[in-house]
Amino acid sequence: MFTSLIHYIQERSSIPLSEADISLIEEAFIPRKLRKRQFLLQEGEVCKYIAFIVKGATRQYTVDHKGYEHVLNLCIENWWTSDRESFHKEIPSIYNIDAWEETELLLLPKANGYYERVNTIPAFNEMRIKLDDNQHMAAQKRLNMAQNYTADYRYEELIKLYPEFLQRFPQHIIASYLGITKETLSRIRHQYIKK
Amino acid sequence: MFTSLIHYIQERSSIPLSEADISLIEEAFIPRKLRKRQFLLQEGEVCKYIAFIVKGATRQYTVDHKGYEHVLNLCIENWWTSDRESFHKEIPSIYNIDAWEETELLLLPKANGYYERVNTIPAFNEMRIKLDDNQHMAAQKRLNMAQNYTADYRYEELIKLYPEFLQRFPQHIIASYLGITKETLSRIRHQYIKK
DNA sequence: TAAAAGCGTTGATGTACATCAACGCTTTTT
DNA sequence: AAAAAGCGTTGATGTACATCAACGCTTTTA
Numbered sequence: 018m019f020t021s022l023i024h025y026i027q028e029r030s031s032i033p034l035s036e037a038d039i040s041l042i043e044e045a046f047i048p049r050k051l052r053k054r055q056f057l058l059q060e061g062e063v064c065k066y067i068a069f070i071v072k073g074a075t076r077q078y079t080v081d082h083k084g085y086e087h088v089l090n091l092c093i094e095n096w097w098t099s100d101r102e103s104f105h106k107e108i109p110s111i112y113n114i115d116a117w118e119e120t121e122l123l124l125l126p127k128a129n130g131y132y133e134r135v136n137t138i139p140a141f142n143e144m145r146i147k148l149d150d151n152q153h154m155a156a157q158k159r160l161n162m163a164q165n166y167t168a169d170y171r172y173e174e175l176i177k178l179y180p181e182f183l184q185r186f187p188q189h190i191i192a193s194y195l196g197i198t199k200e201t202l203s204r205i206r207h208q209y210i211k212k
Numbered sequence: 213m214f215t216s217l218i219h220y221i222q223e224r225s226s227i228p229l230s231e232a233d234i235s236l237i238e239e240a241f242i243p244r245k246l247r248k249r250q251f252l253l254q255e256g257e258v259c260k261y262i263a264f265i266v267k268g269a270t271r272q273y274t275v276d277h278k279g280y281e282h283v284l285n286l287c288i289e290n291w292w293t294s295d296r297e298s299f300h301k302e303i304p305s306i307y308n309i310d311a312w313e314e315t316e317l318l319l320l321p322k323a324n325g326y327y328e329r330v331n332t333i334p335a336f337n338e339m340r341i342k343l344d345d346n347q348h349m350a351a352q353k354r355l356n357m358a359q360n361y362t363a364d365y366r367y368e369e370l371i372k373l374y375p376e377f378l379q380r381f382p383q384h385i386i387a388s389y390l391g392i393t394k395e396t397l398s399r400i401r402h403q404y405i406k407k
Numbered sequence: 408t409a410a411a412a413g414c415g416t417t418g419a420t421g422t423a424c425a426t427c428a429a430c431g432c433t434t435t436t437t
Numbered sequence: 438a439a440a441a442a443g444c445g446t447t448g449a450t451g452t453a454c455a456t457c458a459a460c461g462c463t464t465t466t467a
Contacts, residue, residue, distance in 0.1 A: 207446085
């Protein structure tokens with residue numbers, strides 16, 4: 018269970034993890050399993066954990082006033098998911114996060130100062146800073162894509178960047194992630210296959 | 213010059229700044245003035261600073277293959293601007309940042325470990341973490357808006373959130389920031405005024 | 408002080424997408 | 438075993454926006 022997290026940290030850091038670091042990680046993170054459609058976080062709740070995905074797949078989405086879901090993020094193995102703002106400020110979240118597959122998570126809780134303590138581990142902290150940068154950059158890029166590029170182009174970029182998503186999520190979810198309808202995605206794919 | 217930065221930090225942190233902290237800040241940050249259209253960062257360069265805006269206004273944008281500018285961010289007094297990814301990874305930036313008004317900045321350099329040292333100031337570090345959260349949240353929200361809401365709605369939200377922008381930037385820049393053309397913005401405003 | 412550039416507006420036209428509706432296939436629920 | 442729900446496709450229609458073009462006003466440049 019913990020080996021994939023330990024491995025993940027070590028791959029992304031120049032600093033090795035000590036025995037004590039590993040013990041702290043094993044103490045701090047809580048293993049949890051979710052079945053499909055089970056929530057990690059629901060709108061209105063305060064986000065109490067930062068979750069590392071050991072196995073499975075999750076969605077993060079909002080529900081608008083008409084009841085439509087808008088997918089903001091899709092996550093699979095070796096990704097992190099949470100609502101950062103809700104977590105840090107301890108305010109109710111506007112997002113839902115649920116499992117799309119049977120999913121195994123490692124939860125880093127805010128409670129008991131575990132988040133703070135884990136961040137004192139140099140290797141973890143280094144990894145976290147890089148992760149923040151990457152997520153920030155990815156968010157900028159997606160905004161730019163959403164505002165300035167066509168749906169076809171965004172789909173092609175998705176195929177290049179995250180081909181796994183197409184195997185793991187149904188088309189209507191991919192469509193929502195891309196900010197288009199399932200009908201439009203269906204037509205784009207139709208054209209795309211011909212090329 | 214430094215007073216507004218000191219003030220900014222103290223307002224956003226529960227921890228006071230010591231005399232030594234203030235000295236370090238005054239040593240680390242470099243004052244700089246930019247005239248209108250002068251660059252803080254150009255595409256292809258590595259971003260060497262994180263800039264605090266004391267006075268003035270800046271734009272961050274990309275230029276696409278057709279030569280069109282796409283505005284990603286607009287910043288005014290008491291905001292920060294930089295390309296985080298380029299700064300941390302020391303890779304060439306894909307963004308341009310320039311001054312839209314005569315602008316006074318305080319630059320925190322990566323060189324000589326100043327960025328690291330300033331981050332050891334508890335008050336600064338606390339502020340920086342909050343800032344990261346807010347920016348992350350803002351990016352998520354803008355993505356959601358761009359993908360799922362109409363141009364009118366986005367414009368109204370902009371008015372609510374950053375009414376100053378309308379006074380500080382011309383309409384074609386606001387339009388680009390909103391991801392629409394200046395013509396569309398002009399028409400939206402026309403309707404909007406009637407209401 | 409003339410020319411050029413920057414800025415905003417308006418109209419005509421074009422297009423990338425959404426919406427609505429119907430259908431067939433598969434999977435899940437009862 | 439039947440019913441329902443989930444999923445993807447296709448066609449007809451509608452619409453929110455972009456594009457292109459022309460014009461007037463203001464500010465900057467020469």
